[in-house]
Amino acid sequence: MSFLKLFNMSKETIFIIEARLMNDLDFAKMCLLELYKWQTEEEQSAKHTIETNGRGFNKSDGELLSAISEIINEGGDVLPDTWNKVQGMLLKYAKQLSLLLTEEQIES
Numbered sequence: 001m002s003f004l005k006l007f008n009m010s011k012e013t014i015f016i017i018e019a020r021l022m023n024d025l026d027f028a029k030m031c032l033l034e035l036y037k038w039q040t041e042e043e044q045s046a047k048h049t050i051e052t053n054g055r056g057f058n059k060s061d062g063e064l065l066s067a068i069s070e071i072i073n074e075g076g077d078v079l080p081d082t083w084n085k086v087q088g089m090l091l092k093y094a095k096q097l098s099l100l101l102t103e104e105q106i107e108s
Contacts, residue, residue: 010098016106017094021087028087029072030105031097035090036069038100054096061089 020027039056057065068078068086078086090097098106 010095013098013106014094017097017101018091020106021090021094025083025087028083028090031090031093031101032065032069032086033072034097034100035093036066036073038096039066058092061092065089 017031021031022028035056037056039062056062065086068082071078
């Protein structure tokens with residue numbers, strides 16, 4: 001497969017992820033939790049981002065997104081206004097998610 005074809009597939013995948021993040025709450029929750037899993041154990045315990053390693057949340061989002069991830073993991077939910085903010089924040093992680101998620105997770 002050519003580099004250009006892979007590049008275009010990647011751009012298309014990122015576009016699909018971005019669209020689903022904004023329009024599919026269940027998908028957004030799944031993506032949030034997948035990114036949270038990529039936080040180190042230390043970061044999960046501290047509830048914020050410590051390392052700059054390109055995995056999980058960035059420093060500015062780490063505290064809020066970690067807290068919301070824990071609420072979801074415990075079976076809780078968050079207010080719709082908060083979800084709107086989270087969905088917008090998750091857009092910047094679309095490229096990371098394109099590498100993290102399976103094709104089935106992205107397209108189902």
